[in-house]
Amino acid sequence: MLSRSLSISSRDETSNYGEEDEQIAADDRTIFLTFSKGYPITEDEVREFFTRRFGDFIEELIMQEVGEDEQVLYARMVARSPAVIEGIVGGNKAKYSINGKHVWARKYVKKQHQQSRSPPRQDSTSQQQQGSGSSPSTSASGRGEQF
Numbered sequence: 001m002l003s004r005s006l007s008i009s010s011r012d013e014t015s016n017y018g019e020e021d022e023q024i025a026a027d028d029r030t031i032f033l034t035f036s037k038g039y040p041i042t043e044d045e046v047r048e049f050f051t052r053r054f055g056d057f058i059e060e061l062i063m064q065e066v067g068e069d070e071q072v073l074y075a076r077m078v079a080r081s082p083a084v085i086e087g088i089v090g091g092n093k094a095k096y097s098i099n100g101k102h103v104w105a106r107k108y109v110k111k112q113h114q115q116s117r118s119p120p121r122q123d124s125t126s127q128q129q130q131g132s133g134s135s136p137s138t139s140a141s142g143r144g145e146q147f
Contacts, residue, residue, distance in 0.1 A: 029059070029082045030108035031089060033075045039101040040071045049098045050077065050088070057084045076108055 035041050043063050060078040079085060085107060093106035
């Protein structure tokens with residue numbers, strides 16, 4: 001068991017990385033990082049910066065998968081404990097400079113896959129009577145497109 005104390009927030013609390021934190025879902029211990037286009041950054045740069053600044057808290061660092069000639073624009077950083085997140089994102093989001101490259105950090109929020117947000121589809125006679133055509137977000141099948 002790794003026993004390390006981190007002073008993260010203004011509250012008088014320390015975080016011992018232990019079994020309680022392992023039971024918390026990874027999504028609840030994840031920070032979403034975004035990177036500036038035109039300023040490529042490596043996984044090692046990100047890992048070394050945050051480890052140097054906040055200690056050995058990273059359980060996993062998942063960089064965006066891109067092609068060989070493409071730049072990574074985001075990553076997910078899973079912490080061993082949710083206690084470090086507040087210290088890193090500072091409530092809402094925080095901006096860091098890693099080797100002169102800007103990195104934004106915020107609490108990760110998993111996207112929910114929902115059905116179409118479009119209003120219910122009307123039949124063609126109702127649309128003709130109202131003088132409206134298909135909405136731009138509705139496909140020929142009547143289902144909204146997800147972008």
